[in-house]
Each structure stands twice: as structure tokens, then as C-alpha cells.
Amino acid sequence: MPLASAAPQDIASASVDEGLLFRGIHTVVFDVVGTLIEPVPSVARAYVYAGRRCGVELAEPEAARRFTVAWERQEAHDAAAQPAFATSRQRERSRWRHIVEEVFEQAAAAEDIFALLWEHFSRPESWQPIPVGCQLLDAARGAGCEVAVASNFDERLLPLARVLPPLVGIEQVFASSELGWRKPAAAFFRAVEARLGRQPYELLLVGDDPRLDLAAAQAAGWRAVEVGL
Numbered sequence: 001m002p003l004a005s006a007a008p009q010d011i012a013s014a015s016v017d018e019g020l021l022f023r024g025i026h027t028v029v030f031d032v033v034g035t036l037i038e039p040v041p042s043v044a045r046a047y048v049y050a051g052r053r054c055g056v057e058l059a060e061p062e063a064a065r066r067f068t069v070a071w072e073r074q075e076a077h078d079a080a081a082q083p084a085f086a087t088s089r090q091r092e093r094s095r096w097r098h099i100v101e102e103v104f105e106q107a108a109a110a111e112d113i114f115a116l117l118w119e120h121f122s123r124p125e126s127w128q129p130i131p132v133g134c135q136l137l138d139a140a141r142g143a144g145c146e147v148a149v150a151s152n153f154d155e156r157l158l159p160l161a162r163v164l165p166p167l168v169g170i171e172q173v174f175a176s177s178e179l180g181w182r183k184p185a186a187a188f189f190r191a192v193e194a195r196l197g198r199q200p201y202e203l204l205l206v207g208d209d210p211r212l213d214l215a216a217a218q219a220a221g222w223r224a225v226e227v228g229l
Contacts, residue, residue: 021139021225022204027172027196028140031207032151035227036133036166039126043067046126047103050116054109063103070102078182085185092154092177093118122156124164133227134166136206148172150192150205152182152212172196184216 022028030036039046044064051058058066074095078085087095100114107113120126140147149170151157154177161167174192181188193200200221207213208227217224 022143022145024201025143025145025204025223026202027146027148027198028136028204028206029148029150029192029196029222030133030137030170031205031209031213031227032149032153032157032167034130034208035206035213036130036137036149037127037164038130039121040128046117046120047100047113050113050120051104051107051109053116054107054112056104056107056109056113058104066103066105067099070099073102074099083185083187085182085188086180087176087182088180089155089177096154118156122160124160127160127164129166130227133206136225136227137166140206145204146172146196148174148192148196150174150179150183150188152176183212184219186216186220189217189220189222 033039041049042064044060044067047063047067048058048060051063078087078091078095096118097111097114100117101110104110104113137147147170149157149161149167149172151174153175155175157175158173158178161170161173167173172195174195176182176188179188179191181191183189189200193203196203201223204223204225205213205217206225206227207217210226214224214226
């Protein structure tokens with residue numbers, strides 16, 4: 001995913017003293033993919049396997065390259081939309097269909113590959129916990145904070161969160177397809193605030209993407225910490 005720098009004076013590092021990190025915070029909101037969980041096998045390898053099942057061969061490095069290009073193209077599409085970064089279940093499904101079609105260069109089997117991949121990433125066994133994110137989740141709970149997750153995911157996140165560690169037990173689960181907005185839109189953060197009944201200064205976002213998570217949360221008036229530093 002594309003990265004962008006955020007102001008270091010406004011964004012904390014995960015190595016900061018946890019007592020200071022959570023001071024004055026009511027709810028710690030975690031990003032999901034890249035923060036608490038990651039795909040296994042990798043996205044590129046999953047695409048290669050799905051293509052192979054449908055008779056389409058693609059080298060893993062090329063799959064990774066094409067995925068990045070296709071993902072960025074869909075980000076640009078959403079940024080140019082009116083209003084920017086508005087989304088829905090239909091849009092999220094369309095986004096991933098377009099990405100698969102671009103990765104496989106409009107192959108005749110692209111729709112079948114898309115169906116395989118959509119189902120693949122809905123399964124708990126396709127994901128594994130990220131230890132550093134899980135440590136911060138435990139630390140937030142230990143500090144007495146409420147925890148929630150908010151992600152540029154779709155409705156597949158909701159059933160996953162009921163069975164997939166470390167998401168199990170988190171009652172407040174927000175997916176962009178259900179909120180109607182994707183990060184980095186300010187409306188994404190306003191929607192989370194409304195559902196939590198909290199003000200921006202009471203919220204801390206833990207994420208991995210400098211632009212979509214950290215800079216966007218900061219612009220919305222939240223505090224933010226980058227996982228993994």
C-alpha cells in the first residue's frame with residue numbers, strides 16, 4: 001500500500017511508555033489488516049493459487065506488482081468520487097472485483113478467480129495474528145481502556161471478528177462498508193465517534209498505514225500510534 005509520512009510530533013510510537021500512551025484515552029480503536037491480523041499465505045500467493053485453480057498461471061512477484069498497481073488505481077477512483085471515499089457493500093465488492101480483473105488482465109476466468117478469493121479472505125484460517133498489535137491490544141485493555149476495531153474492510157469482517165483471534169471479544173467492530181466511508185475520509189472517523197458516543201480527544205487509533213491510519217486520524221483530531229515501531 002502507498003505510504004506517506006505523518007508529523008512525528010503528533011504521532012506516537014508503539015515503543016512509548018504505555019502509561020503515557022493511554023493517558024486521557026477512553027477508547028483505543030485498532031485498524032485490522034496490517035495491525036492486528038495479516039493474510040496467510042500472502043495476498044500475492046493467494047492470488048497465484050486462485051488463478052492456478054482456474055487454469056491461469058501467474059508468477060508471485062508479478063502478482064504482487066499488479067496487485068499494488070490495481071489497489072492504488074481503486075484508491076484513486078475513490079479519492080476522485082463525489083463525495084470522496086464514500087463506500088457501500090456494493091462498492092467494496094466492485095472494488096475487489098476490479099482489482100482481480102486487473103491483476104489477471106481481464107482473463108476469461110477472472111470472475112471465477114474473484115469468487116474464490118472473496119471466499120478465501122472470508123475464512124478465519126486465511127489470517128494470522130500480528131504479535132506486536134496483539135501486545136498493544138492487551139496493553140490497552142490492561143490500562144482500562146475500551147477497545148474497538150475500525151477498518152477499510154467489508155462485511156466479511158463482521159463474522160470474522162466473532163471467531164478470529166485477536167478480534168474475538170471486541171464488541172465494537174466497524175467496517176467501512178457498514179459505515180459508508182473509507183479511511184482517510186474525515187467522515188469515517190466522525191461515524192466511528194458517533195457510534196462510540198465519544199469525542200475525538202478521547203480516542204486513540206492504532207494502525208500501520210501512515211496515510212490512511214495515522215495522518216487521517218490526526219487530521220480528525222484523534223491521537224494515533226503506529227504499530228510495529
